[in-house]
Every structure is written in C-alpha cells, then in structure tokens.
Amino acid sequence: MKHIIVVGNGMVGYKFCEKFIDKSEAKNFKITVFGEEPRPAYDRVHLSEYFENQDATALEMAPLEWYVNNGIELITNTRVNSIDKQAKTIETIHGNEYAYDYLVLATGSSPFVPNIEGIEKEGVFVYRTIEDLEETIEYANIIKSGRTEKVRAAILGGGLLGLEAAKAVMDMGFEPHVVEFAPKLMPRQLDKRSSNVLQEKIESLGIQVHLSKVTSKILGESAITGMEFGENDQLDVEMLVVSAGIRPRDELAKTCDLKVGTRGGIWVNNKMQTSDESIFAIGECALFNNMIYGLVAPGYDMAEIAVNQIIGNSEEVMVDEIDMSTKLKLIGVDVASYGEPFMPIDKGYSIIFENKTKGVYKRVNVSLDRKKLLGGILVGDVSDYNMLHQIYLNGLPIPENAEELIVASGGKNAAFGSVLDLPDEAQVCSCESISKGAICSSIIDGGCKSLGDVVAKTKVTTGCGGCKPMVVDLVNETLKSLGEEVKEVLCEHFQYSRQELFDLVKVNKIETYEEALEKYGHGHGCEVCKPALASIFATLTMETANKQVTIQDTNDRFLANIQRNGTYSVVPRVPGGEITPQQLITIGEIGAKYDLYTKITGAQRIDLFGAQIHELPLIWKELIAAGFESGHAYGKSLRAVKSCVGSTWCRYGMHESVTFAIEIENRYRGLRAPHKLKGGVSGCIRECAEARGKDFGLIAVEGGWNLYVCGNGGANPKHAILLAEQLSDETAIKYLDRFLMYYIRTAGPLVRTAPWLDKLEGGIEYLKQVIIDDVLGIAETLEEEMQALINKYECEWKQAVESPEMMKRFKHFVNTDETNEELVFVPMREQKMPKPW
DSSP, X not given: OEEEEEEXXXXXHHHHHHHHHTSGGGGGEEEEEEOSSSSOOBOSTXXXXXXXXXXXXXXXXXXXXXXXXXXXXXXXXXXXXXXXXXXXXXXETTSOEEEOSEEEEOOOEEEOOOOOBTTTSBTEEEOSSHHHHHHHHHHHHHHHTTOOSOOEEEEEOOSHHHHHHHHHHHHTTOEEEEEOSSSSSSTTTOOHHHHHHXXXXXXXXXXXXXXXXXXXXXXXXXXXXXXXXXXXXXXEOSOEEEOSOEEEOOHHXXXXXXXXXXXXXXXXXXXXXXXSTTEEEOGGGEEBTTBOOOSHHHHHHHHHHHHHHHHTOTTOOOOSSOOOOEEEEETTEEEXXXXXXXXXXXXXXXEEEEETTTTEEEEEEEETTSOOEEEEEEESOOTTHHHHHHHXXXXXXXXXXXXXXXXOBTTBOTTOOOGGGSOTTXXXXXTTTEEHHHHHHHHHTTOOOSHHHHHHXXXXXXXXXXXXXXXXXXXXXXXHHTTOOSSSSSBTTBXXXXXXXXXXXXXXXXXXXXXXHHHHBXXXXXXXXXHHHHHHHHHHHOOOTTTTXXXXXXXXXXXXXXXXXXXXXXXXXXXXXXXXXXXXXXHHHHHHHTTOEEEEOTTSOEEEEEEOGGGHHHHHHHHHHTTOOBOOTTSSBEEEEEEOOHHHHOTTOOSOHHHHHHHHHHHHTTOBOSSOEEEEEESSTTOTTOGGGSSEEEEEEXXXXXXXXXXXXXXXXXXXXEEEEEEOHHHHHXXXXXXXXXXXXXXXTTOOHHHHHHHSTTHHHHHHHHHTSOTTSOHHHHHHHHHHHHHTOOOHHHHHHTOHHHHTXXXXXXXXXXXXXXXXXXXXXXXXXXXXX
C-alpha cells in the first residue's frame, strides 16, 4: 500500500481525508494525519459558537472513532519539524521519522500579529483556536471578577475575523471596541457606503468602532492597560484580541527548499502540486495564482483536486478564477458580497439602493452592455444573495431594467424565477462543492424526502451554512415537482400518504379516481395526486393507463415518451435482449418507413425516436403484428430485465441466464410501481448483465442463483444488496414476488427501491425477515396478489389500437385530423435529430 501523510488536521486536512476515503481507490492507500492541536479537526468557521456552551465536541468535524473506522491514523499533539524530500520522509518534534509516497501539507495559517511595541504583554490574545478561546475566557473571568462596571476590551482588526472576534468579546460581557487601520470596516468586501451601513448597525448593538487607527504601542507594565495610536490619542482597554489577518504557515516547506512566495505561501500549480511533484499543499498555506485564499470553500476544492491527482485522475485541476463570494451574519447583521463588489468605471455600471431607516444597502454591478451581472454587495437584507450569486456565477440573463434585481417591482421581485430554473451544474454549496443537480438528484433518484435527508446524503449546508435558504427552496420545489408535498401527505387534496391511500383504496374497493376524491379528498385534484392514484389502481388491479387516461402523466397518457420537440419515442419490449433477425428487420423497416431515429438502449432494447402522435398507433400495429408489445419505457413500471448470454453460448456461464431473464421479464411486464423497476440476470460472477446495479438482480453461482435487491444507477448509483443465496428458479421467483409486492405496498411516490430500503427500519435484515422468514405472516398474501396482477396483464398498445374510442386521443388537434407540419429536424450521422433550440 502507498502511504499518504497529511500534515495539518484543520478543516481542509480533514476534508482531504473525507474525500479520499470516498474513492474506490482508497483501499490501496494508507493515510497518516498529524495535528498540532490535542483534538480532532473542528469547525473554525463557527468558532464563536464555542462561547454558547464551551463544548468543543459540538464543533468537531468528526469524532476520533471516525478516523479509526476509516483506517486513518491520527496523531495529535504532534508537530512535524522537517521534510526530507529526497528520502521522502518527515520528522516530528519527538524525533520520530515517517516515510511517505505522497505528502499533503494542510498546515493552514497563523494569526498575523503586527510588530507593535508591547504586543507581548499579558492580556493580549489571538483568535484562532479553541485553546486561544479558553485562555481568553480564563483571563476575562479573572479581570472581571468582583467588578460591577463593564470592562473595556479591544479587537485589533475590522475585517471578517475581527468582527467575529468582536461578537465573542461582547458575549464575554466586555464593552467591545473594534480598531481598524483602514478607513472602513471589511475593506476587502465592502465599499464605503455599505461599510457605513454596517458600522451604524453594529454600533447600535453597543460595539464601538475606531477607523483609520495605526496602533503604535500597547500600554501598561506587565499587562495591557491601553492602546496608543499617536500623540494624545489612546484607548484605555484591559484586554486585546488580535484578529488582523492571517499568514500562511510555510515554515515546513522551507525546511526542504520547496518554492514559496515572496510574501509567504507554498507555491502550487493547478494540480495542487508544490515544486516537488510528490508533495501537495492545500488550504491557507497554499499560494495559488499568487494568492492565498482565506475562505474554507477554495480549500475544500483544493482538497478535492489533490485527492484526484493522487489516485490518478490527472485531468482534474483547479479552475483559474476562484469565487470569493461570501455571506455572513456578523454580530446579528447580514452581510454579503459576490463577484466584483467594486466596479471600475471602464468595466460596467453600478445600481445602488439604500434605505437608511432600515439599515439596508444593496448594490449590483452590471456590464457595459447591461446584459450581465458582474457582482454586488448586500448589507442588512441578503435574502436575494443566493439567487444573485447564481445569476453571476452562471451568466444567467438579467432583466432589461436591471434595478429589478434589488428593487421590488409591482410588489414582487420580478427578476427571479424558480430555483429550479437554475442549470444543474450551478454550484449551490461552495463549501462542499455541491451543485443544484446533485441536490435535486438526491431527491429524484436518491429518495430523500426532507431537508434533513438531503443534508445527510450530500453534506450540503454543513460548511458555512450560507446556502441553506436556497437549499430549502430547492428541496421544497423539487419535492413539489415530483408530486410530493413538503408535508407528509400526498397533496393538498388528500390528507393521506400514498401508503395510507393504498390501503384505503384496497380495503374499500375504490375503482376510480373520482370515487377516491369524493370519499377521501376534496377539491378537483391535481397533477400530483392524479398520477399517484393512477399508480395505486395499477398496482392493485393491473389496470392499464388506458382506463383512466385523464389522471395519467403525459407519457402514460400516450403510451410513449414525449421528447423535447413534441414528438414521441417508441420502445417495444425485447425480453432479456433476445431478438430474432426477422424482428430486427421489422424494426428496421418501421424505422425507415416513418423516418425514425433508432438507437440501441443500455437496457438491450431498440428505441425509435421522432414519431408524431398520430403515427403512434400505426407503428404499434406493425410492431404487434411482428410479435412485439409495449416495453413500458414510459411508465413507472418494469422497464427491462437485462441478461448476458449465459451458459447458452458463454464458456464461463454457469446457468441459462437468457431463458431465466425472459421468464422474469414476461412475468412482471406491465407491473406498475411507485418508481421504475429494472432487473438483471448474469450467468456467472463476471456480472456482464450488471445485475447488482438494478432494483433486483440474479447472479448464477454453484447451487443456483444469488438474489440481490435495491440497487440503482442514476446520479446516485448504489449496488444491490444480497437478499438470499443459492436459490432454485422457483424459490428465486417466489422471493421476487414477495419483494416486489412489499415494495409496491409500502414505498412513497417516486421512491426507488434503493432509497426505500435506506428508509426501511431495520434495513436489509428486516427485509430478509419479511421476505424469507415471513415474520409478518403476509408472504402467501404477497404471492397471491402478485399472481393476480400477472394474470390480468394486457398489452396497452394492443388495447389502444383495438379500441376506436381510445384511438381518438392520438390526434394533434382536437377538432381536426391535421398533423403538425412545423417540426424541424437536422441531419446527424446518417439519421436525424430535432433542430436545437
């Protein structure tokens, strides 16, 4: 195994470890982490929260057990003294030597302490670690003891860290004074006017601000009694917290002559490699693009790049431009800046809104052509920050009247649409590099049902927390778009969950949506509850989508998948992927006759794209005549059962996988469920059918079949889990009947089997008890219900083409037989595609 040594166990060093162990290649590496502090990594971003309960464990990124459980050796209270890059070793302060294959320097930064006369006096502290805070609190308690009047304390520095420290000093019961060298607070993030608004707000809270002050001397004998700024200009204080910035800790790099910047920092390229390709530097110690980045999000990105470089993903590199946007609550005041907060006159224009009565300042900077948002500043009201930030990051269009970005129009801010309008690649959480697509996918494919589920799955909002409002909106809007209410009910028309409605419909023999709505709902229904009830009817009685057409999703309504130009795709069932030459010829002839784009899918079927709505029944008739039937590619139902060639042809095959796959697919064809179902049958453990990536999969072994359940591909792929071993054909099908019916009965709308199992109390062990041991006493019932559905199967295409009444819906226009003549296609590799939008 190759050995990785990580020097530094702060937030970025921890994040490197966390990201590394998530990689499949991690098993080939051993990781040793050295930390100078006596505890595991903790959250420095929320360091001021330590004053609330003085509980250090509440700030931990992970407990000691996490390191042990993940095979990471954590050595705390130990400083690394030197590096020998020729020998590839490091030496600790205790004289111990360790060899490495890769060395990751995550040494971070140290507080910048100005060279001021008397700065070493008692009562002067820095604001960096938990130990710093403990020492400050201890000293504060001593000097306040027995005194009734407020004691003055100063904070040197009016930037982000300084204002955080001011809040901490105020929480300790001091009269706080912020001393800043610049003529404004937060000089790197705010312009003069926004800084004035911030100053007024924090002064109203009892924090005094002193600007343009150059501290020349710390007064007092052994302990601080005041600060001197110049002749006859001083401030009497009894404690000072220095928070004037940071300096990269590059001293270790200098012990082995790694390249460092003239003003400090370990030089790195876009791979996070130092001047020695085996040594990486990440976080605040790294000098990238001649910059030290003092935010946690860029450090996390650097950790990700270093991980990928070490495991061999060499194409993953840091982007040239790093987003330094920030949103913080400083002493109860919301402050944000993004993009270019200050606008040079040659680059664009600024639009400023200020409401002094409410302490609100907003500024947006737009390009000279007035088409792009380049950056901005928000103080007092940052409710629009997340959306403005996304508009800036993704180059989204802005209103013709750009002031609508910060000033409500007609009682409503017209500049913003739904958060779902953002592109999937839009980065919502910069701390954890989580995109809008990943958040939505955790709900769509990952089965998350709440904000808590999404946070647990993706770690979104666990950094600075600034993205939480947008994440909440995304979760709620995504849940709504999937037919789920944020509440634990189906929708506003039914105050029941899907499982509750399933039982009500079954027990009371409800046959139509209208009857269910009349008895258990109210109103007229919606696009959420209609498809959900359609699914329930289908999974109870094998009712096809043709019976109650008006409650079906668009795809089910027309028994085909609608495409982006309004045409449809047709997918006939090809059980197990087995197809005769004559059937192939028929499909080819149909594709040529109707000028359809044809593609072999990943599920061993042939997809025909570009059919107009009136052509669908014509195509189905020809396919049915050739022995095909609906493949249900449009439904929340069984899609396909993929197979290898098995023992029929393959010299490694242990069982006849094709025959068994065909039998299984034909058995469950048309079976509707809360979400789509996919299966696979592999003839040996070489797994050519990818059975363990399916909702159910069978793999041939000595003595029969191993049955796996609850896997899925998609944005959050998950391997299926072994349910039972060495099963006969008959037993495998019996267990499958039980499993599928139990899932159909208990899963929520649009929840696939993998997230369903994750939420099932007791997990796979409980599922085994239900399916194999029959602890609930329902196994026989589940089998009977499945057999009843199988016996009622009908091909929906055949139903439609044989019914003149059903055929009426396959028309472009209600009042005429005319077809859509406005479709435009363009050539693509001897076929065609819709003209791009």
